[in-house]
Amino acid sequence: MLELKHIHKYYNPGTVNEMCLFRDFNFRVEDGEFVSVVGSNGSGKTSMLNIICGSIAADSGQILMNGRDITNLSEYRRLSKIGRVFQNPSMGTCPSMTIMENLSLAENKGKSYNLGRCVNKKRRETYQDMLRPLNLGLEDKLDVKVGALSGGQRQAMALLMSTMTPIEFLILDEHTAALDPKTAEINMQLTEQIVRQKKLTSIMVTHNLRYALEYGNRIIMMHQGKIILDKKGKEKEDLHVDEVLGLFNEISIECGN
């Protein structure tokens, strides 16, 4: 369970550009929920993820993970239970290291990074079996540097790497936005499969309304730091793209664009 309680967040406080993003923002994700988050630019989606992960600090309020207060926990400590995939495929992998090295590094998350050898040649086949179902040809490229892969291949790697070890939460920050439609589809299916298999509680920010409705069991729409739509379960299944789009247009017109 993840919970944001009474979050306040100001940008550029004390200047003429002061902007209040969150004023008493509350959000709760139950175990096993897969929440799709939609909303216009600047609505606070990514800020919300950053506050959850600890990349930025909230000005006030409380963040709870499984009931434990993690408000003052540093980002790297929080991420021991959280996997995160970014919009930019190169943020989730090490470009100058091979696929084998990247996977070995990721597999050790949560254990000590000591003076033992990192790459275990015996794991080769396991990694190949893991990569084969993706149909991206990665299983034959274990010794290729990740920097030489395409964005879609790298994003699939990033997704695998962030979920290789036992984690509880998965944070997806527009992780298919930089990919072509076909690769995006592959990555979405992979996401769905991993989330279901590992029973991860997930939050996915996306601009693709179809993905938001098709995947996951809860949808929220954000606007100016507030949640203006929140449907789960049966209610969400009955929701139609046109309805969401209609609401989306309304808030956009309100803003004057």
Add this chain to the structure above:
Amino acid sequence: MVLFISVLEQGMIYAIMALGVYITYKILDFPDLTVDGSFPMGAAITAVMISRGINPLLTLPVCFLAGAAVGMLTGLIHVKLKVRDLLSGIIMMTALYTVNLRIAGRANLPIYNKTTIFDNDFINGMLNGIADYRTILIIFTITIISKYLLDWYLGTKSGMLLRAVGDNDRIITSLSVDKGLVKIVGLAIANGLVALSGCIFAQQQRYFDVSMGTGTVVIGLASVIIGTSLFKKITVLRVTSSVVIGSVLYKGCVALAISLGFESTDLKMITAALFLAILVLGMERKRRVKVDA
């Protein structure tokens, strides 16, 4: 032949320092100027220990540890006090000048006719017949051992983190590891190697001079850039080996310039000019086609 041996000797000694610079500059992407202070610090500690008659073999681990401590301080200044990387190095370099003077007690400390790693009863007895090659053999051994130890370390889990932090430090955070700590470890190992290099240099030259560190980082950078850009295509060669060869080549270039009639007072100018030439020539020309999107 004598010139060749001397180039090889100096190149191999500086190669250990270049391995340290390789860690900071290439792996960590951290322009570490601490090197200009930690190199003579190794020399100062060595000169004092040797002049007191302490077993010269002890100077090696002591200098490495002292260098590591100094590197750690640079890291702490950068990570904990959030001072910019270049400035953290400059602060440490400046402070170390005084520290080195304090360690040695004066600006110049010769150690002629003392027992060193190159000149002791054991070595003289064992390598008696080949007195001319004694020094280079010992230097070669130490450099190669350092190189292989570094290779080994970079393949461990801890070493792999080090390689990852320069590549993409987000991933370190994602792996639930404190990226600041990884940087501090990297700086410690790098400066340990640099001080070790200074230690061997002092024993080969048989003196310590407080100004001997000036320009060390430039020599290190030049060696790394020569090595990595010349041997980029040869994948069999490990990067660390390229750096060692780069260091020898660099010393060769300097020796060549001097044999062409330049004086030793021109040395720093030659160093700077060579470094500029290497930087410009080493740049990739094909920047217009960007491979990674």
